[in-house]
Amino acid sequence: MLTRSRIESPTVDIKGRVALTGRPGVGKTTLIERVIERLGIDAGGMVTKEIRTCGHRVGFSVVDVGTGEEGVLAHIHHQGGPRMGRYCVNVRDLETIGLRAIERSLERGCLTVIDEVAPMEITSPGFVPLIERALESGVPLLVSTHAHLQHAIVHRVRRELTLVRVRMGNRDRLVEEVSALLIDPETAPEIASIGL
Numbered sequence: 704m705l706t707r708s709r710i711e712s713p714t715v716d717i718k719g720r721v722a723l724t725g726r727p728g729v730g731k732t733t734l735i736e737r738v739i740e741r742l743g744i745d746a747g748g749m750v751t752k753e754i755r756t757c758g759h760r761v762g763f764s765v766v767d768v769g770t771g772e773e774g775v776l777a778h779i780h781h782q783g784g785p786r787m788g789r790y791c792v793n794v795r796d797l798e799t800i801g802l803r804a805i806e807r808s809l810e811r812g813c814l815t816v817i818d819e820v821a822p823m824e825i826t827s828p829g830f831v832p833l834i835e836r837a838l839e840s841g842v843p844l845l846v847s848t849h850a851h852l853q854h855a856i857v858h859r860v861r862r863e864l865t866l867v868r869v870r871m872g873n874r875d876r877l878v879e880e881v882s883a884l885l886i887d888p889e890t891a892p893e894i895a896s897i898g899l
Contacts (some may be wrong), residue, residue, distance in 0.1 A: 715845040717744060717814045719885035722850045722860050725869035731847040732818050734869060737878045738769070738845065739816070742885065746845075747808025748816035749801040751776055751824075762790060763823065765797055767804035768816050779824050785826040792826045802829055805837065814843045814885065820857050821849035829831040831856045838863055843885060 718859040724758030733751050739746045746837045747769040754762040754775070772795030775781060781791040803825070815837060824830050834856050837844060844864060848857050865884055869877060 707817055717742070717885050719888040720844040720864045721846075721881055721884050722846045722848055722864035722866050723869050723881070724850050724861065724866060725874075726850045728872060729869050729888040731869050733879065734874055734877055735818055735845055735847065738881045739814070739883070741878055741882050742814075744768075744814060745811075745812040746816055747811060748814075748818075748826065748845075749804045750816060751801075751821075754778065754852040765801040767800055769804060769808065770802055772804075776801070787823050787826070790823070792823050794827050794881055797824065797827050802827065809837055809840055809842055812842050816844060817844065817846040819849060820860055821827060821852055822856075825852075825854060825856070845881070845885065858871040863869060889892055 708875040723734060725731050732752060737752060747767075750766050750768055752764050752766060753760050754764050762781070763776040764773050765776040766773045775793045776797055777784075777787060777790035777792045779789050779791075781793050784794050786792075805815060805817060817834065817837065820834060834846075837846075838859060846860055846864060848860055865888065867877060867881060867884070
């Protein structure tokens with residue numbers, strides 16, 4: 704695991720709004736976690752992570768960035784929710800943990816993480832309106848999007864936020880660049896192009 708030094712200023716003022724995009728498994732969630740650690744700031748919102756059993760992916764969890772509360776976003780053995788490939792989405796945990804975490808973060812005005820805007824998350828009727836609210840809020844945002852999802856809210860996120868493309872070859876060096884974009888959005892033109 705890469706170790707990065709933490710920014711030492713206790714008064715880091717986060718103003719940026721960044722969207723990460725990339726293929727599944729490229730490391731968008733890991734990049735988000737490293738950026739939060741690097742900045743050493745108060746952040747809220749949600750991240751999603753793989754659930755693995757015996758080396759095989761069996762589902763995805765949803766984690767509240769602020770509290771660490773964790774639930775099941777989707778699982779091969781979950782019953783009663785929308786089906787996405789071999790997974791069944793647990794809309795209840797998505798809404799009670801993930802969406803609630805985003806709402807709390809927006810109310811507090813801290814860096815709000817939304818990982819990720821993807822087909823499973825969009826199954827919740829409240830997800831897209833909440834993303835629209837986040838975009839209209841002016842709150843600092845760090846959002847990841849599914850690379851191939853063609854949905855109006857994804858297009859809006861990519862259009863309104865500084866877009867950074869995450870690849871295996873650039874994800875490690877992006878920690879510094881994304882951190883800089885969040886601190887000083889004026890650096891966007893020269894930094895965002897490195898992901899292209």
